[in-house]
Amino acid sequence: MSRTELHILLDLRSVEHSESEVARVRGSLSELVDAGLIAESSVHILLSDAREGAEAVWGDWEWRISFEPDVIQATSDVMLNAAMEGASLLLLRGPVSISSESIAELQAVIAEDTHFGFVFPRFARTEGDGVLKLDARFGDPTLSSIPEAAIGAGPPYDLVPDQLAPVILVRGQVVGLFEGLSQGYETLSGSLLDLVARARRTGFRCVVANRSIAFLDSSESEPALDASDRDRSRLAADYPELAILEEEWAASALHERESLRARAFSRDESLRRTMLVDLTDLGETYNGTSEAVLAFLSGLAEAEGGWKIDLLVPPGAFKFHAIAEISDRLRPVWPQPQSRYSVVFRPIQPWSIQHIERLHGFGLFVFVMMFDTILGDSAIAPELKLDLVWQTMAESADGIFYISHFTQERFRKRFAVADSVAEHVTILPTDPLEYCAQPGSGDGAFIFVVGNELPHKWVGPTIRELLEVFPGERFRTLGFSDPTIPQLEGIESGRAAPAVIDSLYRNASLIIYPSLYEGFGFPVIRGLSFGKTVVARKSDLLLEVASHYRGPGRLLGYDTRAELMEIVARCRMGYDVEPMRLGESLDPAASGISRVRFASEVLSAIEKRMAEPESSNWPRRQLMFERLAYSASTAV
Missing domain, CATH: 3.90.550.10 (Spore Coat Polysaccharide Biosynthesis Protein SpsA; Chain A)
Structure with missing residues (x-):
């Protein structure tokens, strides 16, 4: 003008x-x-x-x-x-x-x-x-x-x-x-x-x-x-x-958009380096999910580098897992955070679109960790509609962390990951010192078969096959029990305290992990760390996990029922069995991946993405959720 x-x-x-x-x-x-x-x-x-x-x-x-x-x-x-x-x-x-x-x-x-x-x-x-x-x-x-x-x-x-x-x-x-x-x-x-x-x-x-x-x-x-x-x-x-x-x-996305961007662009590190860790459905139980979460939190406490970290965690789970003992820098907030964050990280894969939407409301960047696609593939819980949930995540998250290359390959063959979604493989801890400070043989009085009640763990069929061949052997299982079998002592999965689980590993003569499908396999690393012979089903995942471990114990792989029985027989009689090679992906002096390294790799990837606030997928997610809300409100 x-x-x-x-x-x-x-x-x-x-x-x-x-x-x-x-x-x-x-x-x-x-x-x-x-x-x-x-x-x-x-x-x-x-x-x-x-x-x-x-x-x-x-x-x-x-x-x-x-x-x-x-x-x-x-x-x-x-x-x-x-x-x-x-x-x-x-x-x-x-x-x-x-x-x-x-x-x-x-x-x-x-x-x-x-x-x-x-x-x-x-x-x-x-x-x-x-x-x-x-x-x-x-x-x-x-x-x-x-x-x-x-x-x-x-x-x-x-x-x-x-x-x-x-x-x-x-x-x-x-x-x-x-x-x-x-x-x-x-x-x-x-x-x-x-x-x-x-x-x-x-x-x-x-x-x-x-x-x-x-x-x-x-x-x-x-x-x-x-x-x-x-x-x-x-x-x-x-x-x-x-x-x-x-x-x-009042409901306009403009208000949240500028508030979230304010943190990402702030010169005040106390505003910019803020993270909400979503543990909403961390249960009061012990399993692989809780072990991965606790490994991340303990590593994060040592490697946090000036981050303000809040945990969205139920009080019961916070107490059950003794999270307060990890670090006083991990502050619990429940049921609703009172502020916003630069980053929201969910170290548990999402089970609903509402999970993703809730995370979106708290931070400019949303990252999730993917353990495996088992529940979706098995269709045990079809009401969750996990194909839709995980495809939504693949299109709208800012980053997906996979706990193994094996998990990434399974995910990418099932879901189309958008170019704007960063992908990172961060292997869970494999350093034996993270699991057992002093390996010991124990009394070797039983064979320990590890898993849980889910079908893909294959604990029940394996026990029955072993009893047919070795009827005089004593067995203990995690995730399977049958009171009609006198030589079997079953322990309910998820309820046994860590000290009880450690005792089982320490005193077993042999550890068998028969799972058909995993994303990582903590029992393999834990058993090896106790210096035990671990027998597990062969897979690309087993090779990957073995390549990131160096320490005590030996790892034996099998394909068929006959191979498993032969390996168990040879181990009982003290015969040689060719073990799998260990540590081939590690530097010569490394024994494995520590919790601090695991958490540091996650933080490093997050910080790299944060350095470009404009790369956030927040606008894409906002539009998606607004469309979903509108569709729901107009549905007949």
Whole structure:
């Protein structure tokens, strides 16, 4: 716009006529005149009274001063005058200042679309860091401002519902179409909101120009822009859709988006390096999932590197697993976090789309850990619809961590992983010292068959086959019991304390792990760490796990029932059996992967992705969940 295409109205009725204020306004207007944005005669100043000397103080240029008591009429006249000259009007209300560059940005945005009717800048305090939130009522309640870098890296503008601000650029065409402001309102705000609503009904939108920043005086409260109760009632009656628009504004993703981005772009490490670890469905039981989670938490406590880490964990599980003893830096929050985080990490694979959606609401980046695809493949729980859940994760998470290459291969053959989803293989701990500090042979009084009650563990069939061939042998099992078999002692899976489990490993003569399908196989590493002979079913996974372990024990693989029986027989008689090679993927001096290394690899991958906040898939997830919510709300 040229200097003849912009008029300015300064509503200074709430401002003291002090020398400092006059100097501030004079300096701002001089900059705009010098920049060629306005002519002196296109500036209108609205004052509260005609006290002696006020006109001389304010009007020694060609400014147009108004002391009219009817502020709505005075404003309408100025707006219509600008419209008649083919100009837009920049309305500034109260102690607010805006640079020529920011006004030019407002003009650039309003020129983007002929139906952008009202354009607002972002706001900041003259003393203070960052840009104020779009609406102080919404978004992260612990944040009041957004780093300017976060605003600058985002979209140049956002469409918003009907609203007012201390600075508004009004398209002249809008004023001309509706012949100024409606009378009969008590406040200027009420009359302006009426104009915004009338214009919106004909397609003219309100827009926030994110690259334009206006400054509010830090010593002043924000200008009073609220309409009176009477005006609000009239607006609600004339424009009943306003109630829905208010609800939509309160729920708008813009608030969460900017709050989450604020943390990722913050120079304050206490805001940027924040992580919520989701342990929502960590049960009060011992299993491979809990062992992996506890390994991650203990490694994280040593390798956290300045992160603030909260755990979304049920109090019962927190106590059951003695998580408080790991580190006091792992702070439990339940049932709902009170703030937002840069990162949400779920070290347990999700079991529902609601899991993913809930994580999305807490952080800009969402990462998950995938153990295996067994439950989906076996269809034991078809009501979970895991194919849909995991495909959603594959399309919308920011990163997926797999506990083995074997798991990654299974997952990628079943689900299409989006290019924007980072994939990482982080092998669970394999260092024998993480499992047993002092290997010992024990009394070797029984053969220990490890698993649980799930069919793919294959514990029951294996025990029955072993009893047929070795009826005099004593067996102990984890995950299978049969009181009719006197030589078998079964222990319920998930309830035995770690010390009890360790005793079983230490005192076994042989450990058999017959599982048909795993993502890692803790029993293999644990058995080897106790210096035992471990017999496990051959697979690419077994080769992978073996290649990351170096230490005591020997690992024997089998394919068929006959091979298993032969291996057990040879081991009982002390005959040689060719063991699998161990540690081939490790450096020569390494014994395995420690918990600290495991957690550090996870953190390193997360930090790499965080270094590019714009790479977050948050917008994609938000749109997906909004569509799902809409579909559910309109379903017949």
